[in-house]
Every structure is written in C-alpha cells, then in structure tokens.
Amino acid sequence: GQQLNQSPQSMFIQEGEDVSMNCTSSSIFNTWLWYKQDPGEGPVLLIALYKAGELTSNGRLTAQFGITRKDSFLNISASIPSDVGIYFCAEQISQGGSEKLVFGKGTKLTVNP
C-alpha cells in the first residue's frame, strides 16, 4: 500500500525560529494535505495541495507540492508558542470508486518561549 515517510519525528525549537518538515512517498500522489493536531484535540486541516509544483501559504505557513509528485514540505516562519502540536501530512487515495486519507506518522513540534 501507500507509504508516507514524514520527518523529522520531533523538533524542539526556540520561539521566533523557522521550522521545516517534509513528507515523501513511495509512489506518485495527486494531493498533499497538511494537518495540525493541538494537544487534546482532533487534527485540523492547514493547507491542501492539488497540483505538482503548487506553493501555497496560510499566514506564517507555506507548503509545496513537489514537482516529482512524491514529496511535500511544510514551513513555519517565526514560530510562536501556539505552534506547538503534531503536524501530519496526508494523501487522498481514490480506489475503485472509494476514497480515503492516509496519514504520515506526524512531526511533534515543541516551541520554547
């Protein structure tokens, strides 16, 4: 099946630093989605990417869909304490008329004030 490799597993940074995390796939993707999970809550969609090469921003967040369609990165600029959480990449898979999401294992971000 589809495999998503997300890295790094965890990051410890100082407030104000920039952050970068990425996902790679063993096969070609049609979509890349980035979610954030705050402690004690369910994941929330941050950015959706649907075209190879697409670069999309959402405030201090920027994500890109790799040209090869096998990778994506998420950058956070000027981190703040509320950026703490787990960030997941995800892929939408269409198979035989059905669709589902497959998630990476997540990047846990800690921001020190």
Added chain:
Amino acid sequence: EAQVTQNPRYLITVTGKKLTVTCSQNMNHEYMSWYRQDPGLGLRQIYYSMNVEVTDKGDVPEGYKVSRKEKRNFPLILESPSPNQTSLYFCASSPTVGNYNSPLHFGNGTRLTVT
C-alpha cells in the same frame, strides 16, 4: 455550530466487554471515517463510509465493526475488546473526499483503555 461529536471522551473497560463509541455529525456530510492514533504510528484508518449503508475497511479493521444506518451517525463497535485496542480514536467527516473545499472535520477523540 458545525461539529463532529464523539462519546465518550474517555473509557476504561475490561477485555471482552462489548463497547460502542458513538460519532455524530450535524453537517449532512456523506463521508465518515474512524481512525486510531498510536505513538509512533500516526493516524491509521479503521473503517470508512462513503454514504448511508456503504462501509469499507480501512487499514486496520480487525476487531472493529461499524454501521451507517443514517447519514449523521457512524458508531464504532468493539465486540470483544483486547488490550491492543487501547488507543486514541478519532471520528471524522467531510461532504465528500476529493473535493477542494471538503476537508476532513475531526471529533475531539475518545481515549480508550482496555485492561
């Protein structure tokens, strides 16, 4: 308020005692899904439903059952829970998957402990 509601938030039970985790959404979404989240493994899909009376297995369906008798509800049933089903469970819904404006909406989770 548009939301996905899971109950209970926390559940401690014993091996073999049947339990049901309820999930309800008030957004008239067609697509609903259950995930489990485990340390180091991320979110893994258990079952999903594209519409009423249509359910399909996800990546880790063993030991679980679901039903979709009406659009708003998608309960997760553990007929005979075992300790390896101790996990954090999330229900999610969306109008349909594969739509630009159809992000998955997640519930706040159910933390299940099976002793």
